[in-house]
Amino acid sequence: xxxxxxxxxxxxxxxxxxxxxxxxxxxxxxxxxxxxxxxxxxxxxxxxxxxxxxxxxxxxxxxxxxxxxxxxxxxxxxxxxxxxxxxxxxxxxxxxxxxxxxxxxxxxxxxxxxxxxxxxxxxxxxxxxxxxxxxxxxxxxxxxxxxxxxxxxxxxxxxxxxxxxxxxxxxxxxxxxxxxxxxxxxxxxxxxxxxxxxxxxxxxxxxxxxxxxxxxxxxxxxxxxxxxxxxxxxxxxxxxxxxxxxxxxxxxxxxxxxxxxxxxxxxxxxxxxxxxxxxxxxxxxxxxxxxxxxxxxxxxxxxxxxxxxxxxxxxxxxxxxxxxxxxxxxxxxxxxxxxxxxxxxxxxxxxxxxxxxxxxxxxxxxxxxxxxxxxxxxxxxxxxxxx
Amino acid sequence: xxxxxxxxxxxxxxxxxxxxxxxxxxxxxxxxxxxxxxxxxxxxxxxxxxxxxxxxxxxxxxxxxxxxxxxxxxxxxxxxxxxxxxxxxxxxxxxxxxxxxxxxxxxxxxxxxxxxxxxxxxxxxxxxxxxxxxxxxxxxxxxxxxxxxxxxxxxxxxxxxxxxxxxxxxxxxxxxxxxxxxxxxxxxxxxxxxxxxxxxxxxxxxxxxxxxxxxxxxxxxxxxxxxxxxxxxxxxxxxxxxxxxxx
Numbered sequence: 001x002x003x004x005x006x007x008x009x010x011x012x013x014x015x016x017x018x019x020x021x022x023x024x025x026x027x028x029x030x031x032x033x034x035x036x037x038x039x040x041x042x043x044x045x046x047x048x049x050x051x052x053x054x055x056x057x058x059x060x061x062x063x064x065x066x067x068x069x070x071x072x073x074x075x076x077x078x079x080x081x082x083x084x085x086x087x088x089x090x091x092x093x094x095x096x097x098x099x100x101x102x103x104x105x106x107x108x109x110x111x112x113x114x115x116x117x118x119x120x121x122x123x124x125x126x127x128x129x130x131x132x133x134x135x136x137x138x139x140x141x142x143x144x145x146x147x148x149x150x151x152x153x154x155x156x157x158x159x160x161x162x163x164x165x166x167x168x169x170x171x172x173x174x175x176x177x178x179x180x181x182x183x184x185x186x187x188x189x190x191x192x193x194x195x196x197x198x199x200x201x202x203x204x205x206x207x208x209x210x211x212x213x214x215x216x217x218x219x220x221x222x223x224x225x226x227x228x229x230x231x232x233x234x235x236x237x238x239x240x241x242x243x244x245x246x247x248x249x250x251x252x253x254x255x256x257x258x259x260x261x262x263x264x265x266x267x268x269x270x271x272x273x274x275x276x277x278x279x280x281x282x283x284x285x286x287x288x289x290x291x292x293x294x295x296x297x298x299x300x301x302x303x304x305x306x307x308x309x310x311x312x313x314x315x316x317x318x319x320x321x322x323x324x325x326x327x328x329x330x331x332x333x334x335x336x337x338x339x340x341x342x343x344x345x346x347x348x349x350x351x352x353x354x355x356x357x358x359x360x361x362x363x364x365x366x367x368x369x370x371x372x373x374x375x376x377x378x379x380x381x382x383x384x385x386x387x
Numbered sequence: 388x389x390x391x392x393x394x395x396x397x398x399x400x401x402x403x404x405x406x407x408x409x410x411x412x413x414x415x416x417x418x419x420x421x422x423x424x425x426x427x428x429x430x431x432x433x434x435x436x437x438x439x440x441x442x443x444x445x446x447x448x449x450x451x452x453x454x455x456x457x458x459x460x461x462x463x464x465x466x467x468x469x470x471x472x473x474x475x476x477x478x479x480x481x482x483x484x485x486x487x488x489x490x491x492x493x494x495x496x497x498x499x500x501x502x503x504x505x506x507x508x509x510x511x512x513x514x515x516x517x518x519x520x521x522x523x524x525x526x527x528x529x530x531x532x533x534x535x536x537x538x539x540x541x542x543x544x545x546x547x548x549x550x551x552x553x554x555x556x557x558x559x560x561x562x563x564x565x566x567x568x569x570x571x572x573x574x575x576x577x578x579x580x581x582x583x584x585x586x587x588x589x590x591x592x593x594x595x596x597x598x599x600x601x602x603x604x605x606x607x608x609x610x611x612x613x614x615x616x617x618x619x620x621x622x623x624x625x626x627x628x629x630x631x632x633x634x
Contacts, residue, residue: 242505245487249480256478259438260551261466262497270499 005237012236015319016229023225031214042217043289044333048326049224050286051309053231055325056318057275057282058306060235063315064244065271066251068168070303071157071175072279074182075150077298079280080287081186082149084199085133086142087288090206092119093137123197130192146284147277154276155269162265162272167254179300186295198294202287220289227285228322231278235318238274247271248316308364313374320376327375332356389452391416391585392555397436397446398609406432407443408609416554419581421596421617422589424606425629430589431475433606434557438472439465451554467497471553475560477540481533485524485543488532489515492547514550521579522546523572538569545576555585562595574598593617 006013026045029037054076061067096115100107107115118127135141161174189195205216238244249257250264258264287293305328313324334340335356343350352359367374392414399407407429414420424430435441437448439462448457450468457465466472479488493511496502519525522542527535532543541561548556558577562570577599580586590596596603596617603620605612607629613620620626 238503242490243499243503245480245483245491246502248482249491252480252482253478255440255462256474256480258462259466259472260492260547261463262502263461263463266499 009236009240011319012233015232019225019229030218032218039214039217042221046221046224046289047286048329049228050282051329052322052325053228053282054279055309055321056231056235057278058310059315059318059321060239061271061275062310064239065247065268067268067272068172069175070172070300071179073302073306074179074298075276075279076283078150079146079283080293081193082142082145083284084202084287084293085136086139087202088120088199089136091201091204092116094206124189124195132192146280150276150280151273154273158269158272162268176300179298179303183295183298196294198292200292203291224285227281232318311364311374312367314376317376320374323375389416393449395447397443399436399441399443406609410610412604412611414585414587416585417581417583418585419599419601420587421599421601421603422587422606423596423603428606429609430606431559434472434559437557438462438470469554471548471551472557473544473548473559477544479532479540479543483532484529485532486515486528488543488547489518489550492550494552518546518549538565556580558588560590562592570595
């Protein structure tokens with residue numbers, strides 16, 4: 001079935017081919033190959049792939065289903081926190097056990113737990129493990145939480161919002177409020193997630209202490225590429241066929257779809273929840289590569305960037321979202337990372353670290369006004385059928 | 388002919404304005420019925436109430452052989468009961484092909500998972516061909532419906548109604564903006580549909596109503612002013628005063 005589905009969707013096949021080629025090229029250039037690509041750049045590319053994955057999810061919920069969610073980065077962040085809790089716990093446990101190893105009297109389990117708690121929560125003046133860390137010693141359970149927490153949150157939030165028929169800009173504001181509330185909560189020191197310190201040291205994978213970061217970075221790069229591939233195929237499948245028809249129809253005229261007998265709210269809830277789960281998976285892969293997660297990552301502005309990427313890349317086509325996320329986020333790190341040369345105007349010097357956001361904002365306005373199909377729209381010229 | 392839909396003493400107000408005032412109307416099956424009336428007579432609100440878009444303040448609406456109440460049902464549930472609606476402005480999904488539009492309307496399970504795992508069937512394809520033929524769009528199945536002419540969009544929407552296979556079709560001004568030739572085809576379509584089901588047509592155009600050649604209900608200020616053949620109601624002095632007298 002999948003086979004015939006891929007055959008009927010050549011753009012998905014082309015995407016998978018391009019992604020495979022990209023993976024091979026990066027491997028060849030990295031330390032595993034000729035070694036001209038730095039480990040940190042491999043991580044940047046791996047992180048970019050995760051951003052592409054959440055952008056594809058955003059495109060499905062916004063570009064296909066018409067729900068401008070300004071909350072999907074919150075799900076991304078929750079995914080990161082869920083996996084980060086295990087990373088931090090397991091690594092701290094290792095360090096603590098090492099330090100006890102030199103003692104002649106073996107420590108009691110309580111002493112070990114206290115020492116771990118002290119290490120992790122000392123920064124917020126506590127050593128108690130909060131309730132939400134109950135499963136942090138189990139990788140499997142934390143991975144389950146990666147999908148369960150955002151899934152349940154999206155389901156509940158979506159059920160309340162869609163059932164009350166909140167649509168359009170009001171829904172966007174509501175999702176933004178949810179994101180802001182979550183970020184503000186996490187900023188508190190007693191939130192149980194180390195307040196504004198967030199979780200750090202996530203690039204050190206417990207059990208792989210002796211593995212060089214160059215190898216770990218490649219492993220995460222592959223995992224991210226695989227996740228993008230699977231996510232892309234999943235969403236290509238969902239947005240094709242009759243399901244795609246119905247969700248696009250909901251975007252274009254929701255009440256007409258109701259009179260056709262479709263329960264619009266169920267469809268929105270389905271799309272909102274499944275994209276939230278995929279966003280969380282993307283986050284769970286992103287933060288071990290970034291090494292640190294803090295509440296600022298979840299702030300509403302991140303979700304707004306996400307919408308900007310999708311708009312610039314081209315809404316309503318999955319590869320457009322990938323292009324937009326990759327292009328804009330890489331460009332953004334080039335400009336803000338000091339890669340772009342400052343432009344001296346004599347009376348004033350344009351520093352791109354300050355002016356990049358202005359440029360991004362102007363591009364967003366320009367794309368919205370003059371090229372609503374985004375960068376992905378260029379492909380229409382390539383494959384235009386002779387008429 | 389048995390009664391399919393019974394609207395009994397229904398009233399609805401918007402901000403103190405009584406759009407529908409103690410309205411009672413019965414539709415049989417099969418039947419072709421025209422509903423006419425001046426602007427603001429409550430024709431569209433009448434359809435909104437039946438299809439669940441507007442909740443009435445009082446009154447009863449009973450449906451079908453088991454006399455179930457439509458009040459309290461959602462739009463999609465009412466649609467699944469077998470009431471299809473065509474809007475005044477043609478509302479087809481312009482970004483999608485004629486085939487996709489019709490496929491969406493086909494009578495099939497409507498749940499998200501049923502739709503996600505939906506497989507095209509030969510019967511479905513045949514039914515789409517059949518409907519496309521009936522509405523004169525056989526050659527346009529693969530075209531984006533946004534490219535169709537105004538009249539063709541109206542037919543596509545009627546075709547989508549037929550694909551839903553409803554027992555009652557509510558059709559709001561199907562002839563608006565059509566050429567004379569297009570109107571004739573539309574009349575035929577509706578008359579044929581009314582052979583096996585109930586069809587209620589809201590229309591302004593008296594010439595079109597005359598061609599439908601059916602029972603006519605005149606609405607005025609939210610209630611029924613007169614009912615009967617077109618000749619009967621147009622001879623009615625009160626109808627002439629409130630409606631025909633103005634035009």
